[in-house]
Amino acid sequence: MSRANPAPAALYHRVVVWLLFLILLLPLAGTLLYSLSTSWSATILPDGLTLKWYLALWSDERFLNAFGRSLLVCFGALALSVLLILPLLFVVHYHFPRLDGLMNILILLPFAVPPVVSSVGLLQLYGSGPLAMTGTPWILIGCYFTIALPFMYRAITNNLQAINLPDLMDAAHLLGASTWKAAFLVVLPNLRKGLMVSLFLSFSFLFGEFVFANMLVGTRYETLQVYLNNMKNSSGHFNSALVISYFFFVLVFTWAANRLNKDKS
Amino acid sequence: MSYLSIQSLHKSFGDISIFSDINCEIGKGEFVTLLGPSGCGKSTLLRCIAGLTEVGGGQILLDGEDLVPQAPQKRGIGMVFQSYALFPNMTVQQNVAFGLRMQKVAKEESTQRVQEALAMVELGDFAGRYPHQLSGGQCQRVALARSLVTRPRLLLLDEPLSALDARIRKHLREQIRSIQQELGLTTIFVTHDQEEALVMSDRIFLMNAGRIVQSGNAETLYTAPIDAFAAGFIGNYNLLDADAASRLLGRPIGSRVAIRPEAIRIDSQGSIEGKIRSHSLLGNVIRYRIEARGVELLVDVLNRTVTDMHGSGQRIALSIDADAIREVA
Numbered sequence: 001m002s003r004a005n006p007a008p009a010a011l012y013h014r015v016v017v018w019l020l021f022l023i024l025l026l027p028l029a030g031t032l033l034y035s036l037s038t039s040w041s042a043t044i045l046p047d048g049l050t051l052k053w054y055l056a057l058w059s060d061e062r063f064l065n066a067f068g069r070s071l072l073v074c075f076g077a078l079a080l081s082v083l084l085i086l087p088l089l090f091v092v093h094y095h096f097p098r099l100d101g102l103m104n105i106l107i108l109l110p111f112a113v114p115p116v117v118s119s120v121g122l123l124q125l126y127g128s129g130p131l132a133m134t135g136t137p138w139i140l141i142g143c144y145f146t147i148a149l150p151f152m153y154r155a156i157t158n159n160l161q162a163i164n165l166p167d168l169m170d171a172a173h174l175l176g177a178s179t180w181k182a183a184f185l186v187v188l189p190n191l192r193k194g195l196m197v198s199l200f201l202s203f204s205f206l207f208g209e210f211v212f213a214n215m216l217v218g219t220r221y222e223t224l225q226v227y228l229n230n231m232k233n234s235s236g237h238f239n240s241a242l243v244i245s246y247f248f249f250v251l252v253f254t255w256a257a258n259r260l261n262k263d264k265s
Numbered sequence: 266m267s268y269l270s271i272q273s274l275h276k277s278f279g280d281i282s283i284f285s286d287i288n289c290e291i292g293k294g295e296f297v298t299l300l301g302p303s304g305c306g307k308s309t310l311l312r313c314i315a316g317l318t319e320v321g322g323g324q325i326l327l328d329g330e331d332l333v334p335q336a337p338q339k340r341g342i343g344m345v346f347q348s349y350a351l352f353p354n355m356t357v358q359q360n361v362a363f364g365l366r367m368q369k370v371a372k373e374e375s376t377q378r379v380q381e382a383l384a385m386v387e388l389g390d391f392a393g394r395y396p397h398q399l400s401g402g403q404c405q406r407v408a409l410a411r412s413l414v415t416r417p418r419l420l421l422l423d424e425p426l427s428a429l430d431a432r433i434r435k436h437l438r439e440q441i442r443s444i445q446q447e448l449g450l451t452t453i454f455v456t457h458d459q460e461e462a463l464v465m466s467d468r469i470f471l472m473n474a475g476r477i478v479q480s481g482n483a484e485t486l487y488t489a490p491i492d493a494f495a496a497g498f499i500g501n502y503n504l505l506d507a508d509a510a511s512r513l514l515g516r517p518i519g520s521r522v523a524i525r526p527e528a529i530r531i532d533s534q535g536s537i538e539g540k541i542r543s544h545s546l547l548g549n550v551i552r553y554r555i556e557a558r559g560v561e562l563l564v565d566v567l568n569r570t571v572t573d574m575h576g577s578g579q580r581i582a583l584s585i586d587a588d589a590i591r592e593v594a
Contacts, residue, residue, distance in 0.1 A: 164348050170317050171350035171408075173337045175415065176367030185363075189354035 028247065035240035053241035063242070066227035073137050073213075073223060074206045077144030078199055084145070085152050086191070090183060093160045094169060100157070107150040118143075119215035135220035143212050148202035155201070159194025163187070193261060200257045204250050268293035268451055269314075269419060274323030276309055283309045284475035287323070291468075294449040296442065300462040301472035302498065307455045310472075311421050314453065315344050327418060338367075340419075343412030347424040349404040351396040357383070357407050358392040364415035382410040385444055402433035409441065413448070420445070420452040426461060438465055459499050463487060471495055488525075492594045496523035501552075503529070503562050504593075513537065513560045514585070520592045526552065526565040528589030531575065535584035541575050557583055 035053050037046030057063055092099045110118070122143060126133050133139045165187065172182035210225040218226065228242055267290035274287040284306035291297050299307040312318040314325055316337035325332040332340050351360050361382055365375040383389045386406035396404055405425055412420060422441070426434040442465050445452050456462055462469050463483040471479045471486060479491040490496035496504055502523040505513065510522035515536075531553070539557030546552075551574060553564045564583070566573070575581060 163353060164350065167346050167348045167350035168352060170312075170315075170337075171344070171346060171411075172352075172363070173317070174315060174340075174342060174344050175364035175411070176338045177363075178338065181367070186352050186354070190352070192354075 028244075031240045032244050035237060035244050037237065039237075053235070053237045054245070056238060057241045057245060062222070063227060066222045066224045069137065069221060070207055070224040073140045073144060074203055076137065076141040077148055077206060078202060080141060080145045081148045081152050081202070082195070082199070085149065085156065086188075086195070089153065089156050089160060090165075090187065093157070093165050103153065107153045110146045110150060115211040116215070119212055122216060135217050137217070137221050139216050140213060140221070140223070143216060144206050144209065147206060147209070147212075148198075151202045151205070152195075152198040155194045155198035156191055159191050163190045196257060196261045200254055204254065207250060208246075267291055268295075268328060269453075270324070270326040271314075272324040272326070274310070274313065274325065275321045276306070276313055276318070277321050282475055284472075287477060289470060289477060289480065291451060291453070293451055296445050296452045296454065296465060296467045298454045298456060298462040298466040298469045299472055300456060300459060300469050300498075302457055305472040306475040307457075307472050308423055311344075311423050311453060311455050314419070315342050315421055316340050317344075341415075341417055342419045342421060343415060343417030344421040344423065345405065345408045345412050345425045347427050349396070349401075349408045349428075351404055351407055351411075353396050355395075356392065357388065357394050357396070357399070360396070360407055361411045361414050364411065368415065378414050379410075382414040383407075385413065386410045386440070400433075401429050402437055405429065405437060406440070409444070413444070413450075418451070420450050422452065422454040424455055424457070426456070426458075434461075441465070463499075471498065473498075490523055490591065490593060493521055493523070496591070496593055501526050501563055501565075505560060509560045512558050513562075514590070515558075518592070520594070523591045523593045524562075524585060525589055526563040528586045529555075529562060529564045530584050530586075531564065531566060531581050532584040533582055535582035537583040537585070539581055539583050541577055541579045541581060543577050544575065555581070555583065 033046060034040055036049050036051070038048040038050045038052075040046040088103075092103055113121075122139065123134055125131065126139050168186050168190075169179070169182050172186045173179070177185065208225060210229065213223045213226050214229065217223070219230065222230070224246065228239070228246075231239060231242065269291040271287055271289045275285040276283045277285075287310060289297075299310060301307050309318055313320045314332070316332065316335060320333055323333075327340070327342075352363065355363065358379055361379045362375050365378060370378070379392070380389065383392060386409055388403060388406055388410065391399065391403065391407075396407070399407065405428075408425070425441070426437055429437065438461055441454075444450075454462075454465060463486070466483060468480060468482055469486050470477045473494050479486060479495050481489075486495070486499055490499060490502065493504055496502040502525055505522045505524070507518050507520055507522075510518040514522075537557050539555045539562070542554040542556055542561070544551055544553045546568065547565075549568050551566050551568045553566065553575065555562050555564050562583075568574075
């Protein structure tokens with residue numbers, strides 16, 4: 001079937017894409033402009049431009065601490081995920097492939113229960129007694145691990161299925177490699193892509209997580225999102241600088257990750 | 266004395282027996298094929314020899330040494346998989362050198378042996394490429410080079426040609442056979458393709474339902490099937506029950522009969538009258554479906570000239586070589 005007139009279709013396609021781009025970009029551009037303005041209230045354009053909100057933000061010790069805590073909690077949760085999920089996936093897919101069905105149900109649980117409900121449960125469980133850890137970063141790291149689990153499990157599972165793990169392991173064994181050597185030299189390098197994608201996806205998600213952070217630790221271990229919430233009554237220019245800084249950090253982080261994740265070949 | 270001896274080998278998964286009481290002897294330098302339909306246990310048998318699947322019992326002796334208690338790494342066996350199993354993160358050179366790296370072979374020697382192995386499979390110029398930059402046939406040749414470079418005592422080929430297209434398959438099977446003969450390497454090849462088995466093998470072990478039902482060279486298997494399964498699996502035998510065979514041959518027959526399609530001739534002097542139901546051209550052979558005395562037969566005739574071809578509905582006379590009528594169990 002021939003396409004009679006492709007020009008209107010191409011135009012329509014371009015209009016939709018640019019419109020979508022503008023819808024997404026406009027609030028961000030507005031926030032950026034607001035964070036750079038001296039004051040902007042009754043005029044169409046700001047009265048003047050300044051970097052003072054950024055200087056104020058990046059010299060605020062409370063912000064820097066919150067930023068550092070968010071990084072620590074996210075990296076802690078992701079490190080725990082890598083340490084636990086990679087060996088788990090290897091064992092499930094190489095030795096007990098039938099368990100994959102059960103794992104697929106288990107990894108959905110963190111999404112099946114609403115964050116507010118699971119927060120209450122976690123507070124009940126870890127609020128007192130021998131496992132009391134509410135208000136500490138540990139509960140947040142553990143909780144974030146469960147959130148990262150589905151992202152990581154699915155991404156790495158897809159990767160494992162694509163590389164045909166059993167045959168690669170068998171080939172490596174027959175060529176003289178022990179299971180450890182085969183896992184480190186053959187399997188792990190081939191999981192790099194799936195692992196990195198899931199790590200960055202999880203990081204972006206966890207870095208912006210608010211509900212669990214607010215309910216489980218709140219101001220006792222103030223993370224970036226809790227800090228943002230606590231600063232909601234301060235200057236709008238300051239908050240805009242905070243949002244833009246947060247956005248650019250995630251953007252640069254993702255860009256760098258993509259660059260690092262490019263194939264050598 | 267045989268080089269590889271398999272004695273009373275059996276394997277089950279739970280209550281399901283994969284194969285039982287497998288006994289076979291393979292000589293040094295022999296090219297042996299395990300042939301059989303899917304699920305007959307041939308690949309599991311191969312994996313048991315490699316040590317990738319544990320056996321339920323029995324012995325596998327390679328050059329007098331029992332392999333069963335040994336780990337796959339220690340058996341000195343090379344294996345080529347249907348899926349190639351090349352390491353995607355490594356170049357062709359690194360893939361082929363992997364086994365030597367595990368054996369801690371000196372770098373200079375390793376480089377030289379890798380070059381020789383790649384030259385053997387005609388892929389010397391592809392050393393720097395990654396597996397995803399190669400075709401299926403090239404991948405399988407790299408896998409073959411990777412197995413050969415470690416100088417294995419035994420080479421196992423698990424349906425290595427199944428994922429390739431017909432032209433490449435034909436070329437590669439000739440290449441595999443020629444390399445195997447050049448190196449004098451004892452090789453076990455698994456396939457469900459009877460043509461591959463007949464063309465490549467010194468000996469064929471025909472397997473069905475976890476048992477070796479017949480073994481012998483290609484000619485024996487093709488011309489003297491031991492039972493109805495062997496006759497049905499190899500070639501395109503006409504398998505007739507006793508009644509149909511008696512009707513067709515005009516004398517009482519007490520058992521099933523297998524007749525090769527090329528052993529039935531369209532012959533004006535023949536005593537059996539028949540009618541052509543259909544015909545199909547298979548290149549150098551014309552395959553007729555002929556009804557004779559209420560029995561439907563496949564008859565293969567060499568395609569000499571177009572004028573020789575008989576049309577559907579045409580009445581003809583047939584003769585059958587008496588030697589080619591085989592009574593089977």
